[in-house]
Amino acid sequence: xxxxxxxxxxxxxxxxxxxxxxxxxxxxxxxxxxxxxxxxxxxxxxxxxxxxxxxxxxxxxxxxxxxxxxxxxxxxxxxxxxxxxxxxxxxxxxxxxxxxxxxxxxxxxxxxx
Amino acid sequence: xxxxxxxxxxxxxxxxxxxxxxxxxxxxxxxxxxxxxxxxxxxxxxxxxxxxxxxxxxxxxxxxxxxxxxxxxxxxxxxxxxxxxxxxxxxxxxxxxxxxxxxxxxxxxxxx
Numbered sequence: 596x597x598x599x600x601x602x603x604x605x606x607x608x609x610x611x612x613x614x615x616x617x618x619x620x621x622x623x624x625x626x627x628x629x630x631x632x633x634x635x636x637x638x639x640x641x642x643x644x645x646x647x648x649x650x651x652x653x654x655x656x657x658x659x660x661x662x663x664x665x666x667x668x669x670x671x672x673x674x675x676x677x678x679x680x681x682x683x684x685x686x687x688x689x690x691x692x693x694x695x696x697x698x699x700x701x702x703x704x705x706x707x708x
Numbered sequence: 709x710x711x712x713x714x715x716x717x718x719x720x721x722x723x724x725x726x727x728x729x730x731x732x733x734x735x736x737x738x739x740x741x742x743x744x745x746x747x748x749x750x751x752x753x754x755x756x757x758x759x760x761x762x763x764x765x766x767x768x769x770x771x772x773x774x775x776x777x778x779x780x781x782x783x784x785x786x787x788x789x790x791x792x793x794x795x796x797x798x799x800x801x802x803x804x805x806x807x808x809x810x811x812x813x814x815x816x817x818x819x820x
Contacts (some may be wrong), residue, residue, distance in 0.1 A: 599751075628807065638798065638810040651807045685751055687808075694740040694759065694802060699751035 597622065599688050599700035607706045613674040616703045620667050620688030626650075627669040628697060629661060632683040641684075644669055645692050673705075681707045710735040710801045714811035722819050727771075727786040729814050731799030734780065741782045742800040742808065743773055752798065758782060769793070794818045 600619045608614050620627050628651075629641040640653040644663035661671040667688075673680055683702045689695035715730040733739060740759055744752040756767025763775045773784045782799060796815050800808040 630810075637812045640807050640809070643807055653807075687752075696742075696754060696757055697802075697808060698754070699744075701749075701751045704749070 599686055599698055601684075601686050601700040601703050603703060604701065605704045605706075607708065608676050609708050610676055610678060612676050613672060614676060614705060615670055615672045616684055616686075616705070618669045618671075618686030618688075618700060620669070620686075621698055624688035624690055624698075625667050626689045626692035626695065627663055627667065628687045628689075628692075629669070629671050630685040630687065631655075632685055632702070633681075638685070641671065643692060650692065676707045678707050681705060710739065710803055710809045712799050712801050712809055712811035714797075714799050714814050716814055717812060718815045718817065720817040720819060721789045723791055724788050727784070727789045727793065727816065729784040729797050729799075729816065731773075731782045731784065731811060732780055733782060733799070733801045735801055735803055737803050739801045739803055741773075741775065742802065743767065743771070743782075743784050744798045744800060746796045746798065746813075755784070755797075789816075789818045791818050791820065 602617045626645045628643040632638045643651040647663045658674045663669045685702045686700045687697035689697045711734045713732045743755040756765045758775045766772045771786045796813045798813050799811040802808040
């Protein structure tokens with residue numbers, strides 16, 4: 596089976612712009628979670644989608660949003676980018692969430708200038 | 709609420725020596741516990757997972773971890789370190805749908 600894929604792998608944006616990141620889960624996985632990884636804050640949970648519904652959400656401002664499509668692919672959007680949004684954004688998929696093992700993609704490295 | 713504490717942000721061992729990475733967790737319900745490894749500019753790779761079936765869990769690349777409820781610990785060990793083990797290691801706890809809480813990570817350095 597193909598693993599979790601994320602596109603693009605690298606992205607450079609300027610403050611105030613918006614960005615959309617994409618995640619394709621492992622075939623058959625219906626849960627997709629997003630995490631932000633920074634040197635200062637570590638790995639922080641953004642949100643989780645299951646069957647096109649946001650089921651769980653972390654403590655991030657409303658500028659961070661996401662969605663999931665009927666084929667389980669997911670996108671996350673960050674509007675009005677700030678310098679502090681520079682991070683590695685990781686997507687993870689699992690069969691149904693909960694205690695299921697999460698499999699991570701390689702991440703999208705976002706740099707905000 | 710759940711939390712994870714990894715003791716020691718940096719651990720250095722000699723090649724062939726024992727690797728011990730410490731993880732303590734806090735959870736109000738029986739947790740699922742994970743260890744992941746991350747190489748530079750890559751995502752997280754699962755090393756092993758505890759699901760209450762057995763307290764000693766064996767993972768990939770010779771790693772294993774022991775769940776100790778009384779100590780709320782889930783330390784990761786490997787009898788003999790290899791140069792390729794140099795990476796960052798994360799302990800995580802999960803009780804909610806699709807949400808894992810991660811420790812701050814431990815960077816393992818292996819000296820020749």
